[in-house]
Amino acid sequence: MTTYDARFRVWRGDAEGGGLRDFTVEVHDGEVVLDIVHRLQATQASDLAVRWNCKAGKCGSCSAEINGRPRLMCMTRMSVFERDETVTITPLRAFPVIRDLVTDVSFNYAKAREVPAFVPPPGVAAGAYRMQQVDVERSQEFRKCIECFLCQDTCHVVRDHEENKAAFAGPRFLMRVAELDMHPLDAAADAGLDRKRTAQEEHGLGYCNITKCCTEVCPEGIKITDNALIPLKERAVDRKYDPLVWLGNKIRRRSADDPR
Structure with missing residues (x-):
């Protein structure tokens, strides 16, 4: 299995404010952005708030903005990004932030x-x-x-x-x-x-x-x-x-x- 380290920029904060934080996370072949967010939670940011459920593109829970485009994290493969590209994940802009990547919809x-x-x-x-x-x-x-x-x-x-x-x-x-x-x-x-x-x-x-x-x-x-x-x-x-x-x-x- 091929692995590499990818640069991520993830929005951290709440309704009072926040900003982007930089992380380097290990990526494996075939993974999607949600896999990386889970690894980030497990290894570097255990308090990162993210909403998800099915991880199969059918519940609609893991909506976020990835490099500025609204996407499902579970359906966005890491292979669509260049390995030296910084992947930026932010909450849905149209709705109020609750915490980190979770918004009030x-x-x-x-x-x-x-x-x-x-x-x-x-x-x-x-x-x-x-x-x-x-x-x-x-x-x-x-x-x-x-x-x-x-x-x-x-x-x-x-x-x-x-x-x-x-x-x-x-x-x-x-x-x-x-x-x-x-x-x-x-x-x-x-x-x-x-x-x-x-x-x-x-x-x-x-x-x-x-x-x-x-x-x-x-x-x-x-x-x-x-x-x-x-x-x-x-x-x-x-x-x-x-x-x-x-x-x-x-x-x-x-x-x-x-x-x-």
């Missing part, structure tokens, strides 16, 4: 709660739902999300503008709205819920300017921008500005005002 769970859940179709018992595969292929892609929140972290609307967080759900949860809006059995409209309107007015769809940075960092390869956000924007615009829709709404309002 509760913003995301608050936004998740703001998205209305799937509305079951009336008259169909649970377990009796039937759909054609062709009807769910696109929305099924979005179910691969592991909620690593790398897309949320890299989205500059969240990352660079703290003041936007109150009005903007971020790409992960706009994708959730898109998934529900595409669902062939979602009966939100029958319940008086217009998902396209809420995407625009309550979840900040208009803030997204489709730079595709969220798609670029997704470890599951979900085409967030092309398959979720752009189609949702198109449907929201059609709903709001289509002259036939406007005329239909006008006629319905007039009919309601004058039942004759």
Whole structure:
């Protein structure tokens, strides 16, 4: 087995402040960044705080920024770096630091709660739902999300503008709205819920300017921008500005005002 010593620069600190510290850590063939962080904990920094769980790229826990790019530490192989390269690991920049590489991502769970859940179709018992595969292929892609929140972290609307967080759900949860809006059995409209309107007015769809940075960092390869956000924007615009829709709404309002 080939081994070598690699230079690492790791952010240490808490909500009060901190900075980068330099370490030299042994690296073995086939290892990923998370392996090195664990070795660093075992040999030099036993109090280093890091969040992880599955080490298989499926739990989304070990999100961090590696050389400035949002990544999963467990899916970033050391072989992608030159042996004489300094590897810098910092916490997700878009969220408050708790300690070291651990950030407070509760913003995301608050936004998740703001998205209305799937509305079951009336008259169909649970377990009796039937759909054609062709009807769910696109929305099924979005179910691969592991909620690593790398897309949320890299989205500059969240990352660079703290003041936007109150009005903007971020790409992960706009994708959730898109998934529900595409669902062939979602009966939100029958319940008086217009998902396209809420995407625009309550979840900040208009803030997204489709730079595709969220798609670029997704470890599951979900085409967030092309398959979720752009189609949702198109449907929201059609709903709001289509002259036939406007005329239909006008006629319905007039009919309601004058039942004759």
